[in-house]
Amino acid sequence: MALWILGTVLEILAVVCIYRRGATRRYFFLCFYMLVSVVASVGRFHILLRYGLFSLEYRYFYFYSDTLLTIALYFAVISLFSHVFEEMGIEPYLRFAAGLLLAGTALFSYAIVSQSSARIPTHFAFELSQNLYFVGLALTYVLWGAIVKLRETRTQLIQVVLSLGIYFSVYAASYALSNLAPGLYSYARYLLPTVGCLLPLSWAYAFWRLPVNARLAPARLLEVAQ
């Protein structure tokens, strides 16, 4: 519970830091994700108090809101792609490719769920969320490759992308582990909220501590990437 409240407070703090740096419009989708996450946390807390932790209502709400959050985070990653490729003017293609990838992931998730489950909507939400974490990880990897290749040296952007990479890898690994050994998933109950706190904290740090125009020397960027 403490981790939960802490995570929500940190998400608000991250939005405040982005706002104070005057980067709300520039990083709109990061703020949007954080605010959706705050609303989801409040909703989950309300349902938890009303129906209890082991109720069906809470489980349904948890998994559906998690899917929405994952989609919001997916758009946040795509918006970071727009930042990195902004000088190339390929935003319409990026949007099209992002939509196509999201639809493809949804279809793939549906194909898996329809073969094995009677409660398709709930399992679909879970499966889509799980697959989007892995897609998000792969996209963040590609994004980091693009940052290095294009010599993108904005320190804030670099730290936001790298913390996202850590976040996606932990979530993708924990979902894969829960598929391999469902008994181990109870440990993830503590790990995931902890990592959930670290993401807004690292974003808040990046926007609070680093000036908007802070840049790494290109040689330093290559040293970091090695």
Add this chain to the structure above:
Amino acid sequence: MTVALMALVILAASLAALLQFFGIYCRSLIAASVAQPLSPEIQEVTGITSGAAGPEDFPRVVQLLRLCPDFSNDRQQLSAIRLYFWLVKSARWTLASLLPDVRSWAETQLAQCAYFAAVALDHRVSSSRTALAAQMHDSR
């Protein structure tokens, strides 16, 4: 069987990516601090001059950091760098005899961790001074 195999591949890929992203994230934190000069008093206290830290300085600077009140909210970054320091140190012990290049790379990384900690100490000292000055101003 196929689902288990897929999960295993995803798990292995995610853990490899986690390790790599964590290392790069820590190096990006360090890179942002390397350009910052140390104040003369921090140089005197830590014995580190700008750009000339050694791997053995890190534990000493971390002890100094523990003595200093934290007004600059850098605890998470310091924890990340401490974990990175420990990982690189482990890599130096285990891989250095097999791969000679690892030793010099690890020495550089460990030294940069020490410099990062010294910059953090500098920030904490200046934040504490600012907080103390504000407190004295308020009490007047």
